Amino acid sequence: MNELRKSLSLLRGTGLMLNIVIGAGLLVLPGLAVEAAGDHAFWAWLVCALVAIPLLIVFIIMGRRFPNAGGIAHFSERAFGPCAYLITSFILLGAVAFGLPSIALTGGYYLAEILPGHPAAYAAGFILAGASAHLLSAEIAARISGAAASVVLLTLFALAATGFAAIDWANIGGNFAPPAEIDLRMLFLPFMMIFFAFTGWEVAAGTAEEFRDPKRDFPRAMAISFALACSVYFAMAFVAQNVAARGAPEAVFVHVAALVFGAAGGAAIATLAAVVIAANLMGAIWAVSRLVFSLSRENWLPFKLRANQKGSPLSSVALTAAVLLLALSFDALGLLNINKMLSLAGQNFLILFGIASLALLRLSRSFWERAIAAAAVVIVAALVVMEGASVLYPVCLAGLGVGVWWGKKKG
Numbered sequence: 001m002n003e004l005r006k007s008l009s010l011l012r013g014t015g016l017m018l019n020i021v022i023g024a025g026l027l028v029l030p031g032l033a034v035e036a037a038g039d040h041a042f043w044a045w046l047v048c049a050l051v052a053i054p055l056l057i058v059f060i061i062m063g064r065r066f067p068n069a070g071g072i073a074h075f076s077e078r079a080f081g082p083c084a085y086l087i088t089s090f091i092l093l094g095a096v097a098f099g100l101p102s103i104a105l106t107g108g109y110y111l112a113e114i115l116p117g118h119p120a121a122y123a124a125g126f127i128l129a130g131a132s133a134h135l136l137s138a139e140i141a142a143r144i145s146g147a148a149a150s151v152v153l154l155t156l157f158a159l160a161a162t163g164f165a166a167i168d169w170a171n172i173g174g175n176f177a178p179p180a181e182i183d184l185r186m187l188f189l190p191f192m193m194i195f196f197a198f199t200g201w202e203v204a205a206g207t208a209e210e211f212r213d214p215k216r217d218f219p220r221a222m223a224i225s226f227a228l229a230c231s232v233y234f235a236m237a238f239v240a241q242n243v244a245a246r247g248a249p250e251a252v253f254v255h256v257a258a259l260v261f262g263a264a265g266g267a268a269i270a271t272l273a274a275v276v277i278a279a280n281l282m283g284a285i286w287a288v289s290r291l292v293f294s295l296s297r298e299n300w301l302p303f304k305l306r307a308n309q310k311g312s313p314l315s316s317v318a319l320t321a322a323v324l325l326l327a328l329s330f331d332a333l334g335l336l337n338i339n340k341m342l343s344l345a346g347q348n349f350l351i352l353f354g355i356a357s358l359a360l361l362r363l364s365r366s367f368w369e370r371a372i373a374a375a376a377v378v379i380v381a382a383l384v385v386m387e388g389a390s391v392l393y394p395v396c397l398a399g400l401g402v403g404v405w406w407g408k409k410k411g
Contacts, residue, residue, distance in 0.1 A: 008210045010217040016207060017225035019283030021200030026156060026232060027273050028106040029197050030240030031252030032339060036190040039177040044187050044194055045237040049230050051383075052198040054376045055353040056226055058360050060219045061369055063205045067214035070294035071206030071287075072356050079359035086401035088355050089295055091348050092202070093323075094397040096288050098336070099196060099345030100281065101127070101328040105338045107277030110270040113254045120332040124325055126274075130281030131321035134289070134314060155272045156232050159253060162269075163239030166259040175242045188386065192346045193339060197233055199349035201226065202356065206290045285320055292316040300404065344393055347384075351394050354380030 008016065033041040059072075068074040070085070072092060077085030104126040108119030115122075177183070201222055208218045236253070243256050253273070258266035293313040296305035305315040330336040357376035364370050384391060 006210055006212045008207060008217070008221075009212060010220055013207065013211055013217055013221035014224050016283050016286065017201065017204045017221055018228060019279045020204050020287055021197075021225060021229050022156070022232065022276065022280060026197070026236050027110065027253060027276060028102075028338065029194055029342070030237045032342075033190045033194050033237065034240050034252075036193070037186050039175060039241075040182065040186040041190065042176060042237050042241045043179075043182060044190055045197075045233060047187065048191065048194050048198050049233070051195075051379055052226075054372055054379065055357070056201055056222065057372050058353070058357050058376050059201050059205050060222045061364070061372075062356055062360055063208040063222070064215050064219050067208035067211065067218065068294070069206050069209045069290040070298070071204075071208070071291060072202050072352055073291060073294065075205075075359040075363075076355050079362040083402060083405040084355075085298070086300060086405045087398045088352065088401075089291060089300075090397040090401040090404075091355075091394050092291060092352055093288075094394065095199075095345045095348030095352065096284070097323055097327045098341040099199070099349070100284050100288070100324050101331065102196075102338050102341040102345065103277060103280055103284070104324070104328060105331060105341075107274050109338075110254060110273035110277075114267045114270045118332070120328060123328055123331075126277050126281055127285075127321055127324050127328065129278055130285045131317050133282045134286065134317045155276065156236075159257070159269060159272070160232065160235035160239065162260050162265070163236070163243060163253070163256045166256050167239065167242045172242055191383070191386075192350070193342045194346075195350060196342045196346035197229075199346065200284070202349060202352050204287055205356075206287050206294070209290075285317060285324075289313055289316040289320045292320055300408065343390070347390060348394050348397075350380055350383055351391075354384070 030041075030045075033044060037044055062075045063071070066075055066078060070077070070089075073085050073089040076088040101123065104123035105119055107126045108122035111117070111122045112119045177186075204222070204225075208214045211218050211221075239256060240252050243252075243259065254266040254270050257269035261268070290313070292301075293305055293316040295301050296303070296316065305313060305319070327341075331338065331341070354377055357373045357380065361370055361373035361377065364373065
């Protein structure tokens with residue numbers, strides 16, 4: 001079976017996207033950003049959101065026009081051909097290969113605050129749980145994902161309220177750099193790491209094929225999920241900026257809750273964080289496995305992956321989980337930490353935004369769409385230049401994509 005079931009309504013699709021994008025960006029990045037940029041951290045979050053808006057619009061336009069499980073890889077193929085499809089696919093897979101394990105590690109760090117054990121071991125459990133949820137039918141999995149998103153949002157807003165109660169409002173001004181004294185170097189120091197929080201919608205673009213009415217509901221789901229995610233991000237970043245964390249920055253909100261409710265509050269927040277991460281990984285594995293499925297369907301993999309009779313691509317889910325567990329082992333072995341994983345993933349996702357923008361620039365004949373695409377390309381180019389030598393990772397992935405295309409062409 002090579003067709004995916006159209007099981008996503010506006011509500012379920014929005015819930016699935018929220019599960020994809022909300023996770024590590026909310027629970028781990030605010031603390032890491034304050035550790036890296038101090039009183040500039042909150043301003044960096046605002047800049048990231050502004051940068052992400054034109055990039056998000058590109059995905060809304062492309063997903064509505066070309067709903068396909070291949071997502072951004074499909075967009076680039078329509079614009080530039082099969083070689084671009086493979087380059088984009090490998091860069092995206094290279095992003096999620098480190099991005100999703102970092103999300104799982106976030107949950108691991110939170111659980112390690114209240115339970116004995118290594119964060120990487122807990123992270124492996126999160127990945128296996130997120131993959132196992134797909135043993136259910138696509139319809140049931142979509143319902144669970146939508147319900148989980150509602151619980152997660154309520155939990156996160158409650159956490160924000162808890163954080164606001166812990167803030168010393170009398171001395172709040174000293175925690176923010178005055179706008180006139182903002183140091184651009186400090187502002188962009190955590191930028192690529194924070195930008196990871198504003199990714200996920202390029203992965204979610206691959207779910208457009210499963211919407212019952214993609215032209216109407218896919219753009220709405222993207223816009224609503226972005227607005228809700230940003231509101232929660234800003235609240236959490238504000239709290240982290242104003243509450244001095246004496247614990248690990250990777251689990252700053254355990255400390256925040258403990259300030260208000262004591263040790264029991266910290267334990268409750270760590271448990272709720274585990275729920276957020278589990279829901280996040282369920283949605284993300286859903287979306288990534290669809291790209292893997294699409295690669296197989298287009299005969300770019302040396303083996304065939306098929307959806308079962310219920311329209312669920314379990315073989316691609318299993319392969320996705322195996323790759324994520326392999327990447328997670330790098331942290332367990334001390335080869336990469338969560339900060340580096342987040343930065344590598346954020347950089348790759350930024351480049352993917354640029355590829356989608358170039359595709360829209362080529363395919364669209366609308367002046368306004370081309371203007372949005374051109375602005376997005378300029379933004380991405382400027383940020384990539386700032387990154388310098390670290391772009392070697394996506395360059396190598398692009399070369400791998402070219403190699404697979406060349407080998408297939410010759411064969």
